[in-house]
Amino acid sequence: MNDVKQTIAFRLGTLGALMQDRFAARIEAYDLKPKHVGLMAALRGGATAASQQDLAARLGVAPSLVVALADHLERLGAVERVRDPDDRRRQTLTLTERGAALLHDCAAAAAELDDEITASLPESERLALRDTLGRLAAGAGLPH
Amino acid sequence: MNDVKQTIAFRLGTLGALMQDRFAARIEAYDLKPKHVGLMAALRGGATAASQQDLAARLGVAPSLVVALADHLERLGAVERVRDPDDRRRQTLTLTERGAALLHDCAAAAAELDDEITASLPESERLALRDTLGRLAAGAGLPH
């Protein structure tokens, strides 16, 4: 391999940036950005109610960013902060019904985007791609 | 599909961000960032010597960013700016020998990263992934 542009790493980087931009454009109407969706998805996927520090570690971002994201989501009525009575320093975030609805809409937007970008691919290749990407995400320790 | 995290769009976004970070860490020693590599690769791939505006359009970034990237690469001796005698407003960028060597090293770094992230994948799946990503990039109008 002597062409950078043909490596998996480089292509994932450029395609990823493009996908993030396009996804961001699609969810802009909901006043959400990809990171907000990531946080909401982590809340739904999480087995137990998550503290903000837990979430920061899970998403691989700074705790202060979780604060900003949670502030925004709370203003939208998508999440609720509840003080843990056992340890009053702790706040657990939970997804509201409205949050679940928003998340559902975002998932639909992402699925539409999937159809759009993979339109020229045969169905089998499309499924294989999703499968492989999932395995890579799992291997890299990303939420999946 | 009712889970955002399992969509191709979302996975490409998160994996892409991760790959870009890891690639950036590997080429930091050369005093380069992924965008610099993208510019150099565009220069080598381009059939004709490219003006800075051409490059901006090809890479999908603002012209002012090309100036900053080219400034940096020029300081490293990786590219040369040559005034077009036919139209003295124009400056064509060309890759120097040193630039080609740097690009080669970056390609090697990207290939290593490929091996690392796809270590757990069977060879056939790995090849299929590279192929599919190339097709997606082509379909999205990205340099490939």
Add this chain to the structure above:
DNA sequence: TATTGTTATACTCTATAACTATA
């Protein structure tokens, strides 16, 4: 007047560090 490259400026994103309250 239009276009190329450049410079100046501003904005977005995110991390680091300081601070508050609880433990």
Add this chain to the structure above:
DNA sequence: TATAGTTATAGAGTATAACAATA
């Protein structure tokens, strides 16, 4: 003293807009 969350601050990255040179 240590920890959860928050706030304040700063830096990177990049775009927009103003500007200079050339056409």
